[in-house]
Every structure is written in structure tokens, then in C-alpha cells.
Amino acid sequence: GAVVSQHPSRVICKSGTSVKIECRSLDFQATTMFWYRQFPKQSLMLMATSNEGSKATYEQGVEKDKFLINHASLTLSTLTVTSAHPEDSSFYICSASSGGQPQHFGDGTRLSIL
Amino acid sequence: AQKVTQAQTEISVVEKEDVTLDCVYETRDTTYYLFWYKQPPSGELVFLIRRNSFDEQNEISGRYSWNFQKSTSSFNFTITASQVVDSAVYFCALSWSGTYKYIFGTGTRLKVLA
Numbered sequence: 081g082a083v084v085s086q087h088p089s090r091v092i093c094k095s096g097t098s099v100k101i102e103c104r105s106l107d108f109q110a111t112t113m114f115w116y117r118q119f120p121k122q123s124l125m126l127m128a129t130s131n132e133g134s135k136a137t138y139e140q141g142v143e144k145d146k147f148l149i150n151h152a153s154l155t156l157s158t159l160t161v162t163s164a165h166p167e168d169s170s171f172y173i174c175s176a177s178s179g180g181q182p183q184h185f186g187d188g189t190r191l192s193i194l
Numbered sequence: 195a196q197k198v199t200q201a202q203t204e205i206s207v208v209e210k211e212d213v214t215l216d217c218v219y220e221t222r223d224t225t226y227y228l229f230w231y232k233q234p235p236s237g238e239l240v241f242l243i244r245r246n247s248f249d250e251q252n253e254i255s256g257r258y259s260w261n262f263q264k265s266t267s268s269f270n271f272t273i274t275a276s277q278v279v280d281s282a283v284y285f286c287a288l289s290w291s292g293t294y295k296y297i298f299g300t301g302t303r304l305k306v307l308a
């Protein structure tokens with residue numbers, strides 16, 4: 081089946097630093113990629129939708145200047161959490177889709193800000 | 195507006211018992227898709243099934259079965275003869291025509307006790 085690789089799987093960093101998370105579709109071209117956030121024992125909340133070569137569409141309440149999304153190619157999207165603070169600690173999951181096909185999810189990134 | 199409700203927050207069963215996880219959805223679209231995902235403690239999302247709105251046939255896959263009823267807007271998931279390895283959080287999700295976005299329910303945490 082389709083494979084989506086997300087890296088890193090876990091990151092711990094100090095408050096104020098920026099963290100970049102990569103999402104790669106390994107065996108298909110992902111025209112659309114999605115970024116989700118999941119707090120402990122809660123559901124997945126969609127943060128933004130990105131289409132290759134265009135600006136991401138952010139969900140209501142998500143700060144676009146805080147969570148920078150780049151989808152420069154059909155196989156790679158990145159999420160950068162800028163000036164991260166402890167409240168940004170969460171589990172971030174990406175997914176990729178091609179032409180309306182079901183989303184394929186990465187394994188997630190557990191971000192801890194000290 | 196689209197919505198997915200998983201009323202059962204947590205269920206505990208003893209191994210070999212059957213268990214049904216409920217999912218109720220809301221959408222005004224006539225074309226939509228319903229999904230079930232499993233999220234084990236490691237965090238990754240494991241795809242279980244996708245069903246489109248025009249296919250109301252129930253499906254069985256090993257110990258798993260799904261009951262889709264448009265009349266009650268439900269897409270319930272049954273695990274027969276549950277096993278400890280079934281312990282996880284299960285999410286129901288909805289997608290609809292014209293978008294590739296998913297809306298997830300709040301999830302049901304299933305604990306299967308030996």
C-alpha cells in the first residue's frame with residue numbers, strides 16, 4: 081500500500097526554537113497533503129490543507145504565521161512550528177492524498193517543548 | 195455542517211467478547227465517505243475500511259465487521275472474539291464530495307482485558 085514517511089518521530093527542544101517536520105509520500109505523487117494535531121486523549125484536528133505549489137489553507141483558529149507549511153513538490157510537505165512554546169507540545173500527524181484517493185497517514189511526530 | 199459522533203469514550207471488555215463501536219455522522223452531501231482507523235498506543239493511524247455513501251452493503255473482514263445504515267446515519271464497527279491486541283483508540287471519520295478533508299470523531303478507547 082501507499083507509504084507516507086514522517087520525520088522526525090520524536091523531538092524535544094527548548095522553548096523559543098523552531099522545529100521542522102517533514103512528510104514524504106514515498107511511492108505516489110501527493111497532490112494534497114494535510115496536517116493534523118492531536119492532544120493527549122483527544123481526536124485529530126485538521127490544521128491545514130496544502131496543495132503542491134500553492135499556499136496552504138488553514139483551518140479556523142490555526143495561526144498561519146506560527147505553523148508554516150510548505151508543499152514544494154509532489155512528494156514533500158513540511159510543517160515548521162516557529163518560536164515553539166510548551167503549549168505547542170502535541171502529536172502532529174501528516175497525511176497525503178492523490179486525486180481524491182483516501183488519505184495515507186504518516187506515523188506522527190511527538191513534539192515536546194521544554 | 196458535517197459532524198461525526200462517537201458517543202462511547204471508553205469501552206472495556208474481556209478477551210473473546212464481542213464489542214461494537216458506534217459511529218453516527220451528519221452531512222447534507224449525498225456523496226460522502228466513511229472511514230474507520232485504529233490508533234494503537236504507538237500513535238500511528240491504521241486504516242481499517244472506507245465505505246462510500248452509495249454502498250450500504252455490510253462488510254466482514256476476519257473478526258471485523260461493519261454495519262452501514264443510511265437510515266440512521268450510522269456506521270458501526272464490530273470486533274468479534276476480541277483480543278488484547280485489539281486494545282487501541284478507534285476513530286470514525288467522514289469525508290464528502292468536493293473536498294478531500296476528513297472530519298474525525300472523538301474516538302473510542304477500547305481496552306481488551308486478558
